[in-house]
Amino acid sequence: MAINNRKPQSLNEALRIRHDCEVIPYMGGTDVMVERDPKASFLFLGDLPELQQLTRDAEGWHLGSGLTFSSLLAEEDCPDLLREAVSRIASPAIRNLGTIGGNICNASPAGDTLPVLLLYDTDLVLKSLKGERRVSLDAFIVSRKHIDLRSDELLVDIIMKPKAYNHFYYEKIGSRRAMSISKIAMAAAAEIQKGTVADFAISFASMYKTPLRFKDLEETVKGKSLDSLEAMKQDVVHAYGERLNPISDLRSTADYRKGVSLKLIGDFIDTILETFGQG
């Protein structure tokens, strides 16, 4: 019914409608309109000023869930790794519409911002009339297209935690150079202090039902010297190889996904060694 298609003026009004009616949150619409149900009742959130802010404080970066990819690219404060990932999404027109909140809530295996957000131990703030709760992104994405969101809640704030990373790596592999759902997306970052790996993190999208990050494997690298990193490179790659069990689909094969992601991990380690190593 038309009456249920609402364009609220404020977040509070939006939360009220969300509470009272059965509506589908609609941010940029680039996911909901593809699988469109013509009878759907949408709650149009795209223009809510409360959801458009990007700020930084001791807690980290606060990204409003309604920030479009284009506005993120225009934000000076947007973390570099996120900017890199966002710049490779779809096309200019889709980037004008699609939002980071939509990318998270859509929980597609191929959500390109997700690996970056995972590297920053991102928390999500979910609001309802009753109040708000905070969950980690990791916990929020339950499975493919399945999220821990209650029927009266909206995602409002995305908090990327501060990290001292000083080395970044991002690779999106699609079927072509633009306008392409990823076959593999890998975000990685490290903090190297005085020849030692202080922090090390790798995350993937498009490999599995959910984005992936293996913190236990990262632990095996942390605290190691660059020399040891060099020595253990093959073991690290091998360890990931034991854990990565990618899908085959109409875009790519499991063999390719696995083989290439392991090469990317090796390459990531090489770039650390090149950047911070003696030579």
Add this chain to the structure above:
Amino acid sequence: MRSMSISRPVKRKDFDEKISGRAKFVDDYQSPDYYHACILRSERPHARIVSINIPEIPEDTWVARGRDVPVQNRVLVDIPDQFILNDVEVEYVGEAILIVVAKTKAKARRFMEQISVEYEDLPTCFDVTESDTILHDCRFVKGDPDKVFNEAHEVFEEVLTTGFQEHAYLEPQGIVAEYRDGYMTVCGAMQCPFYIHNAIKHAFGFDDDHVRVIQATVGGGFGGKEDYPSVVGLQAALASYVSGKPVKLVFDRQEDIISTTKRHAARMIYKTALDEEGNILAMDVNVTLDGGAYLGISTTVIERSLVHCLGPYVVDHVRAYGCVKKTNQVVTGAFRGFGDPQTIFAVDTHLAHIARHLGRDHVEYRRSYLAQQGDRTATDGLYRDPVFIREMADKVLEQSDYYAKREAYSKDTGRYRRGIGIGFLGRGCGFAGFAERDFVKGVVRIRKHADDTVEALVSSTDMGQGIHTSFCKVIAETLEIPLSQVSCPRPDTQRVPNSGPTNASRSMQIVGRMLQRAALRLKDEWIPGKEQVIEEHYREERDAVNPWNTKTFNGDGFATYGWSTTVTEVELDTVTSEVRLVNIWGVFDIGRIIDRNLVEGQMHGGLVQGYGYASMEKMEIENGVIMQDRLNNYIIPTAYDIGGIHVDFVDNPYEAGPFGAKGAAELPFCGVASSYVNAVENVTQRVYLSIPLTPEKIFESLQEEV
């Protein structure tokens, strides 16, 4: 020599309406009177339809079935084989079963979704190597291959394969039909109005005057709107016939991809007899095309594959066999190149592989077999016109700085490594043999109005290639009048004669020539202020040297040939196996250029489509279901995938073409695949036998030791 002013570019006639969005494509025709049709399609690759359960049909809604077709429920193109609607035994997923007509598309769809079909599955076949149904085959022999093979020092054998390809014209197919007072009028997206005209007459039993077919502005065809619109046209016509309403049938993208024709996937076995020095003595070629569920127009496609099985090369002893096999998959049909991109890819790649096997330079090796004027074609015809392919090779090698780059790139060591490759091709222009004389019998008309404006009346369609503008140029140039005085309307079968279909790169060479002759006559007979009509019929302008024999496949396959050579420069990411197209160069012999801009546009478009075919355009059919069925998974190149494109031409006027022009539009497409594969091989030092050459295949090849 005739002036080159004809080549100077002009603003195309339909430019203003297209750039401003005013041009009317079929879906842009709107009327409150229209009804809309939806087609219920088979979900099974091969099944007997046991029953169809149709709920009570609401008012203002109709269901059309195959039995409603008054004369024959078949689509006549070459032969009447496919069904307009098939509710007896479906042969592929996506085959049309019945049509629902209602006031809106949504209503038609809603009703259609309530219809259920009970199927009884029948045995299926999805693999040509397992299929035992040959839909059509053909063969030829030149020289004495048996003897030569017996005496050969060595036989080098390869199996090369090419995939299905989707046309991906930006405008999906559609037709509006109106049956009223015994007259059937259809209008829409099509390349060949008289194909549809014929098909409707055949199925409905109407005479010429009661069928009218009008072309709307067409959003790209590439062969996809050659044969298939006869199916769409008949379906729309039947929907209108049954409902008595004007009916619009426009596909959405997914429906378009699953139901319309594709380029034939091919499996080609090449065996080459070599002597001790590595000279080629003879070739044995075996081509199998996947025809899908019905023959359609595949007869001509396999014949074209076969007569081009040597590409631009000359070999004295040849044995060739080709067949189209049936599978329970979507029907394959016309697509830019029409059967020869497959064999041209195969033969060119095969020759490069022979050179590699012999440790010879593949450019020099292939070059030494390139045809020259006076050489014999695969079918023992004569290359009678000047052939400049060797000069073109020199030109493209120089323009691309091929040798220096090849040398430099061989030292690349980093993550990103470049490579460069080359391909050669020659292909017949227009229809094979005496088809123009004996079957098409094209006619054109020029009408001069009393105000001395001149109209070209032809059935050739402009689907973007700009042929109507080029026709106007030929006429204006001949009559020495301003271009603005000449027009060429979109064909309407009630107004234009049948000048033949728009395919095979024949429009300028054949129809343009007839228009030129008509214009010359008009010039002689010109009476200012008077209405005059001139009609011209096709005639052979040169006698064949070795007349084509359809039975033995011997003789001059084509009146003349087009030539090209393509250099491709790529960059391989050794970590991800992704390949970036850095540059592509093409040098073409299309006779004389009629309009530089239009021709360059054709070359660019063909090269990029050929690049897609070679690299990323993967279409997999699993158990009869097309996996890549939308534009988000059937991947064609974007603007960002293309590096520099550089095209150049040799001026080689064809004596029997208008102002020296000959076939052009298919040429650029056909030569990219072998050039691209050659470039990737140059980087990886591996051998590839199939396209599309995806990163997945390259990655796999790199796992193996050289």
Add this chain to the structure above:
Amino acid sequence: MISFVLNGENVETASLPSSRLLDILREEFLLTGAKEGCGEGECGACSVLIDGKLANSCLIAVGSIEGKKVMTIEGFSETERFRVLSDAFAEVGAVQCGFCIPGMVLASESLLSVCAKPTEEEIRIALSGNLCRCTGYELIVKAVQLASERGAGTVWTAGI
């Protein structure tokens, strides 16, 4: 009722807010310059400008654009900026079948309105969501370059 500004005029629609903007433009306002090539954001044939930014009208529920400014090719073709682009497209011969062209023109405009002197790479990225199967993009890219040279300092920097 949903109201928005269409090519400079205030308009209203009584359609369901979940209706696609593309359908509203084509069927209700009879503006058929925006085309449906895919219906899922992939081809750009349905491109329009919303508040000056390029968007795929097939992905937009009309309820989401309440109060916004929508510009279609029909409206844009009335502007001086269009003329510069159109002349450049004509001169280099960038148009073939024309199905992608309204979208291409609007994509070009959305680039040139924020970046008067784009590099070739910037142009290719700006057009990367607009598929064209006919031209190989080469002459379209050239046309945008030409328009940017022609309009530099005068038309483009004037803004809308």
